[in-house]
Amino acid sequence: MKKSILTVQISALFFLSGPAVAQQLSAIEIVRKADEKFKGEKSGYSVMAMTIIRPSWQRTVEFRSWTLGDDYALTLITAPAREKGQTFLKRENEMWNWNPSINRLIKLPPSMMSQGWMGSDYTNDDILRESSVVNDYHHEMAGEEIIDGKMCYKIRMVVKEDAKVIWGHQVRWIDKNDYLFLKAELYDEDGSLVRTESGSEIRTMDGRTIPTRIELVPAEEPGNKTVVVIKEIKFNIPVQENFFSQQNMKTVK
Amino acid sequence: MRDNFKIAWRNLWRNRRRTIITSASVFFAVFFAVIMRSYQLGTYDQVITNLIESFSGYIQVQHIEYQDNPLIDNSFEYDEVLSEKISDIDRVTSVTPHLESFALASSGPQTRGVAIVAIDPEKERNFTDPESKLVRYRINKEITEKYDRRDDIPESVKEKLKKNLDRSYSSRARLELEMGLTREESRLYLDDIMRSTAITNGYLSEHDDGVLVSDRLAGYLKAGIGDTVILIGQGYHGSSAAGIFPVRGIIKIPSPDIDNRLIIMTIPAAQKFFGSEGRITSLAINLTGKSKRILKNAKDQINSIIEDGNTVAKTWSELNPVLYQQIQGDNQSGAAMLGMLYFIIFFGIFGTVLMMIAERKREFGVMIAIGMQKKKLKGIITIEMALLGAIGVISGMIASAPVILYFYYFPVVLAGDLGKMMEDYGWDAVMPTAWFGPYFYWQAVIVAIMVSVATLYPRRKIGKLKEIEALRS
Numbered sequence: 001m002k003k004s005i006l007t008v009q010i011s012a013l014f015f016l017s018g019p020a021v022a023q024q025l026s027a028i029e030i031v032r033k034a035d036e037k038f039k040g041e042k043s044g045y046s047v048m049a050m051t052i053i054r055p056s057w058q059r060t061v062e063f064r065s066w067t068l069g070d071d072y073a074l075t076l077i078t079a080p081a082r083e084k085g086q087t088f089l090k091r092e093n094e095m096w097n098w099n100p101s102i103n104r105l106i107k108l109p110p111s112m113m114s115q116g117w118m119g120s121d122y123t124n125d126d127i128l129r130e131s132s133v134v135n136d137y138h139h140e141m142a143g144e145e146i147i148d149g150k151m152c153y154k155i156r157m158v159v160k161e162d163a164k165v166i167w168g169h170q171v172r173w174i175d176k177n178d179y180l181f182l183k184a185e186l187y188d189e190d191g192s193l194v195r196t197e198s199g200s201e202i203r204t205m206d207g208r209t210i211p212t213r214i215e216l217v218p219a220e221e222p223g224n225k226t227v228v229v230i231k232e233i234k235f236n237i238p239v240q241e242n243f244f245s246q247q248n249m250k251t252v253k
Numbered sequence: 254m255r256d257n258f259k260i261a262w263r264n265l266w267r268n269r270r271r272t273i274i275t276s277a278s279v280f281f282a283v284f285f286a287v288i289m290r291s292y293q294l295g296t297y298d299q300v301i302t303n304l305i306e307s308f309s310g311y312i313q314v315q316h317i318e319y320q321d322n323p324l325i326d327n328s329f330e331y332d333e334v335l336s337e338k339i340s341d342i343d344r345v346t347s348v349t350p351h352l353e354s355f356a357l358a359s360s361g362p363q364t365r366g367v368a369i370v371a372i373d374p375e376k377e378r379n380f381t382d383p384e385s386k387l388v389r390y391r392i393n394k395e396i397t398e399k400y401d402r403r404d405d406i407p408e409s410v411k412e413k414l415k416k417n418l419d420r421s422y423s424s425r426a427r428l429e430l431e432m433g434l435t436r437e438e439s440r441l442y443l444d445d446i447m448r449s450t451a452i453t454n455g456y457l458s459e460h461d462d463g464v465l466v467s468d469r470l471a472g473y474l475k476a477g478i479g480d481t482v483i484l485i486g487q488g489y490h491g492s493s494a495a496g497i498f499p500v501r502g503i504i505k506i507p508s509p510d511i512d513n514r515l516i517i518m519t520i521p522a523a524q525k526f527f528g529s530e531g532r533i534t535s536l537a538i539n540l541t542g543k544s545k546r547i548l549k550n551a552k553d554q555i556n557s558i559i560e561d562g563n564t565v566a567k568t569w570s571e572l573n574p575v576l577y578q579q580i581q582g583d584n585q586s587g588a589a590m591l592g593m594l595y596f597i598i599f600f601g602i603f604g605t606v607l608m609m610i611a612e613r614k615r616e617f618g619v620m621i622a623i624g625m626q627k628k629k630l631k632g633i634i635t636i637e638m639a640l641l642g643a644i645g646v647i648s649g650m651i652a653s654a655p656v657i658l659y660f661y662y663f664p665v666v667l668a669g670d671l672g673k674m675m676e677d678y679g680w681d682a683v684m685p686t687a688w689f690g691p692y693f694y695w696q697a698v699i700v701a702i703m704v705s706v707a708t709l710y711p712r713r714k715i716g717k718l719k720e721i722e723a724l725r726s
Contacts, residue, residue, distance in 0.1 A: 052490075052491060054490070057326075057490050059490050059491070059492070080492070082492065082528055083492060083493055086493065099485070099493070099495045101495050101496060101497075102483045102485065102495045102496060102497050103497075104359075104483060104485075104495075106485070116491065118491065118492075118493065119487065119490065119491020119492060119493075120491070
């Protein structure tokens with residue numbers, strides 16, 4: 001009699017956990033697929049316009065950006081006029097800024113990492129330290145929802161204990177057909193919402209379907225918003241690691 | 254009534270000594286109360302004048318949010334017309350625009366966060382006057398060594414020079430004072446020292462693109478006149494601000510905290526740097542008076558001129574509530590001290606009255622015994638007391654007036670460290686008395702009230718007087 005209860009319990013455990021394991025696997029797979037799609041191929045070139053919206057004003061910064069893998073990026077500001085010519089270089093986990101008006105190359109110190117990039121809601125840290133949405137989180141399917149008329153997987157991601165991530169957990173909505181991140185809610189360690197990011201205006205650019213308009217809304221500052229619009233994007237451009245150099249920061253056009 | 258008055262007057266002079274003692278107690282009460290209050294009020298006045306006139310101004314025009322959130326985003330559109338209109342308001346003595354923000358200053362490998370204060374070099378002369386704070390003389394190692402080799406300079410002067418190594422001064426008087434030269438040494442060597450320590454220093458011209466750097470900051474950045482400093486910061490609406498600025502002059506600010514982190518530039522240069530064309534963060538306004546009513550009047554008038562709904566005028570007490578409350582608190586404790594003084598004075602007066610009644614008990618008994626009405630006697634005593642009080646109050650006021658006048662025009666000069674500190678800030682290190690105001694009459698009124706309270710006692714005593722007992726005493 002005793003034995004049979006145990007058997008029932010064990011089988012119940014299997015019965016309950018079995019499908020959960022299967023779902024977890026598929027959640028990771030979905031995120032991985034979306035992440036690969038989002039990050040693009042080995043290298044890329046893009047032209048973007050970032051609009052910073054505040055309750056009483058807004059301004060737009062335009063820039064061009066070259067990337068190679070996750071570790072190298074070079075960004076050139078092209079508008080407005082008074083900021084034109086500034087460049088930002090990311091090499092692994094260092095970030096540099098070149099300012100032509102003072103002829104100075106500055107390494108952004110850790111103390112500036114939490115400040116907004118070019119006055120936007122994106123922090124320097126966001127740009128520099130893209131933690132991996134695949135490797136740094138435990139994934140869990142949280143259902144399906146429709147975002148912008150598209151059926152999405154809703155995936156809850158809890159950060160792994162040893163991961164160097166400032167978030168506590170995230171909820172992401174991934175388009176079922178194209179595996180695009182359409183929406184993400186980022187929460188801090190106390191579980192309160194910090195920001196919402198959403199992608200829209202899905203277009204095919206350089207042969208790939210991507211959201212071309214990304215909105216970032218900080219939760220605790222009403223009226224604040226940053227919108228990034230991708231105007232042009234190219235994948236797998238011929239660019240080498242030596243392109244991402246301090247010398248090139250001063251000459252890139 | 255006339256008779257009563259005549260009797261009272263004669264009574265007073267019948268015993269001169271007693272009259273003089275009683276009125277002297279009233280006299281000293283008025284004299285000390287008036288002078289003490291005058292000093293208190295005069296000192297507050299001096300503090301307010303010093304602090305407000307040289308820092309914030311009596312009234313400031315700001316963006317509505319600026320006080321809570323002093324960012325360059327909370328600046329406002331400024332044009333000369335507004336400034337001129339405000340200047341035309343009654344009692345306004347100066348209108349000074351400021352654009353203030355923060356940035357990183359860098360020169361070579363040294364970088365430090367600094368406060369940037371952008372000014373109109375001409376208008377600023379009437380306000381904080383940075384020109385008077387320019388470093389004119391500096392003692393460096395080269396100079397002390399040069400003097401060390403000279404034979405015509407006495408050891409004491411050489412020592413004093415060495416003691417003041419690396420210090421800088423903005424005037425001849427400061428150098429003389431801080432070096433602690435004796436009169437004889439000054440006469441013989443001061444000109445010589447002036448000549449060898451003098452450095453050239455420049456102020457800003459109206460559309461200057463250069464900066465003035467505070468003395469300690471310049472030392473840290475190792476930037477001298479003619480060098481350049483790089484400023485990096487965040488500009489208007491989150492834009493990036495960066496620029497190279499030539500150093501035109503070095504200024505010495507007495508507060509080490511400010512001296513470590515101040516850069517002054519012209520408003521147009523700062524507007525270009527921060528990308529905030531046409532905007533400033535504050536307009537500081539000084540007035541000829543500082544009473545609440547004058548401030549409120551001027552504030553209301555300024556507010557009616559300003560067209561922008563997001564820009565308002567605020568008085569110094571609104572801008573600096575902590576300072577205002579400190580002064581208020583200090584004023585209260587001053588008033589409490591005065592209250593205690595009155596308490597002591599009252600018992601002084603009361604004591605002499607008590608003595609007088611005891612002395613004249615027999616006299617009163619005789620008067621009543623021969624048929625004088627108690628009511629009449631009370632009247633006479635009241636008149637006597639009123640006369641005594643009046644003599645004391647009037648003579649007290651007359652005697653204190655020249656003292657107040659004298660110390661108003663020739664105030665007590667503070668010596669020692671406190672005096673030096675105040676002079677460093679460009680203030681007069683003095684403790685003046687306050688000019689005659691309501692406080693002057695009020696002390697007299699209060700003392701007069703005390704005298705009339707003290708009169709109640711003899712009146713009551715006469716009322717209860719038993720002739721037989723009084724005659725026997």
